[in-house]
Amino acid sequence: MIRERLADCVHCGFCLPSCPTYVLWQEEMDSPRGRIQLMEKTLDGTVTLSPSVVTHFDRCLGCMACLSSCPSGVHYDELIEATRATIEESVARPRGERLQRGVIFATLPHPRRMAVALRLARIGRALPTPGWLRPLLEAAPPWRPREQAPAELPAVGTARGRVAMLTGCAQRVLFGDVNAATARVLAATGHDVVAPRQGCCGALSAHAGRAAEAHRFTERLRSALAGVDTIVVNAAGCGSHLKEHGLPAIDVTEALDDAPLPELHALELRVAYQDSCHLRHAQRLPAAWRPVLERIPGLEIVEPAEQDVCCGSAGIYNVTQPAAARALGDRKAAHVLATGADALVSANPGCLVQVAQALGRARHPLPTLHPVELLDAAIRGVDARALVADARR
Numbered sequence: 339m340i341r342e343r344l345a346d347c348v349h350c351g352f353c354l355p356s357c358p359t360y361v362l363w364q365e366e367m368d369s370p371r372g373r374i375q376l377m378e379k380t381l382d383g384t385v386t387l388s389p390s391v392v393t394h395f396d397r398c399l400g401c402m403a404c405l406s407s408c409p410s411g412v413h414y415d416e417l418i419e420a421t422r423a424t425i426e427e428s429v430a431r432p433r434g435e436r437l438q439r440g441v442i443f444a445t446l447p448h449p450r451r452m453a454v455a456l457r458l459a460r461i462g463r464a465l466p467t468p469g470w471l472r473p474l475l476e477a478a479p480p481w482r483p484r485e486q487a488p489a490e491l492p493a494v495g496t497a498r499g500r501v502a503m504l505t506g507c508a509q510r511v512l513f514g515d516v517n518a519a520t521a522r523v524l525a526a527t528g529h530d531v532v533a534p535r536q537g538c539c540g541a542l543s544a545h546a547g548r549a550a551e552a553h554r555f556t557e558r559l560r561s562a563l564a565g566v567d568t569i570v571v572n573a574a575g576c577g578s579h580l581k582e583h584g585l586p587a588i589d590v591t592e593a594l595d596d597a598p599l600p601e602l603h604a605l606e607l608r609v610a611y612q613d614s615c616h617l618r619h620a621q622r623l624p625a626a627w628r629p630v631l632e633r634i635p636g637l638e639i640v641e642p643a644e645q646d647v648c649c650g651s652a653g654i655y656n657v658t659q660p661a662a663a664r665a666l667g668d669r670k671a672a673h674v675l676a677t678g679a680d681a682l683v684s685a686n687p688g689c690l691v692q693v694a695q696a697l698g699r700a701r702h703p704l705p706t707l708h709p710v711e712l713l714d715a716a717i718r719g720v721d722a723r724a725l726v727a728d729a730r731r
Contacts, residue, residue: 340420341381346412347374353404353414358648358666359397367394370404370414377421387429395421397662399655400545401648402619415582415620422547434470435658441474442654443548447538447555452511473660479691481730483514487521491531494600498528501593502566504559504580507538509573509687516687519714520572520590526717527597529570536562541579545653556583568593572710574614574686575653578621589617590685590710591626602716604636607726609712610679610704611639612670612693614686615648627685627709634716642673649696651688667696674704681705681726683712694731705729 353370354360360369367376373394379385395418404414431439445455459478467475487505501524505517521531540555556579563569569587571577580587611628618624631639650656650666670693674682682697682704684690694706705726715725 340377340417343413343417344374344378344381346410347371348410349375350409352407352409356403356407356646358399358401358403358650359662361647362662362665368397370398370408370412373398373421374412374414374417377417380421387425392425392429395425397659399615399648399650399652399666401615401652403615403646403648404619406619406622406624406646419544419547419549422545423549424547426547426549434468437468438470438474438658439546439654441471442657443543443546443551446654447507447540447542449507449511449537452508456511473657476660477656477691477695479512479695479730481512483512483516483518485518486510486514487517487531487533489533491521491525493528493530494526495528497530498597499568500530500532500566501568501570502563503531503533504539504563504569504571504573504576504587505533505536506573506576506687507542509576512691513687513708516572516708516711519708519711520570523590523710523714523717524570524593526600527594529593529597531570532566534562539576539579540583541576542653544579545575556580556585560585572685572708574617574621575688578616581621589621589623589626591623591630594630599633599713600717602634602713603719605634605712605716605722605725606636607680607712607722608638608640608678609681609683609707610642610674610677611709612642612649612674612682612684612689613645614684614689615652617685618645627683631683631709631712634712636722637712637716640677640679642670642677644669644673649689649692651686651692653688656688656692663692664696667692668699671696671700671702675700675702679704681707681729683707683709685709690730698731703731705731 366372445451462475524531538555540552544552649670650663656663
């Protein structure tokens with residue numbers, strides 16, 4: 339299967355301009371085409387998984403921009419995930435990397451542990467810490483959600499159907515208010531919403547090559563949400579993972595496709611809409627939120643330059659590859675600021691954290707919102723100034 343997928347690549351180079359690491363370094367081995375060549379050579383035995391070769395695979399963000407730009411339909415997503423699984427099974431990483439990844443996966447997929455770790459991160463940043471731990475501490479945002487999604491929320495008016503909502507792991511801890519807004523929007527558009535007790539979907543683990551761990555998380559979620567025909571997801575990376583693994587998942591925008599919206603109140607705001615990579619490329623839903631947001635009176639939507647270039651979040655990438663992630667985040671923040679927007683809007687938790695921190699480094703922190711929060715505010719008649727004042731930065 340892997341050899342067949344590799345043979346699909348004709349080495350045309352259309353992927354190069356869309357690849358963030360190639361854009362940064364202009365290095366062939368840090369492009370999808372170059373990494374595919376390394377995959378071929380490791381399968382043939384002419385190249386081993388040496389530290390330098392593993393580094394080129396580790397530097398891939400898995401943003402899947404190459405999927406959108408490839409004229410040959412190469413399944414690079416499957417190739418990089420399989421390669422990373424092989425690396426995790428067969429390569430002994432340096433001690434610092436093992437410790438770092440061990441801490442990441444002992445905390446992030448587990449909401450209670452993650453909540454405790456976030457409280458300790460502020461203390462940890464003020465103390466001497468080992469180099470491998472510092473990126474994890476610096477990536478921890480100070481945000482705490484004011485609310486969480488209810489376990490059940492009935493439809494407003496006549497019910498159009500029943501849906502389950504993915505509450506996630508990092509999403510629940512950092513963006514519980516986004517989950518609450520999502521539930522209200524779904525209910526307002528005629529959905530009976532349930533959010534049963536659940537855990538991580540496995541996307542973070544799969545992205546990092548921890549295949550067995552990802553499978554366990556995904557199957558537990560499948561069991562937790564059994565009995566529902568549709569799972570609505572508001573985190574683009576999670577939605578992509580669930581779709582790839584055969585769960586009945588749809589993005590919030592897909593749930594709203596044919597749903598009549600209630601009366602929307604004006605929001606006099608100029609927002610920079612940054613498309614999430616996994617919504618734009620992996621799920622093939624480019625600018626999916628734009629037609630929804632355009633229905634809100636008074637809302638002006640602008641798009642930063644280089645929409646196809648990842649912001650540098652990419653799962654755990656901003657921890658394991660902090661220098662590259664910082665460069666991409668700062669690049670994205672500059673494009674956002676160039677729009678003159680009042681707020682940043684993006685549909686993935688990692689993107690919101692990453693770009694918000696880059697805007698902070700640029701000394702121009704902007705209110706940071708998920709698109710569903712704008713729609714929820716317009717439905718409820720929340721004043722734009724109040725919405726911006728309460729937003730995370």
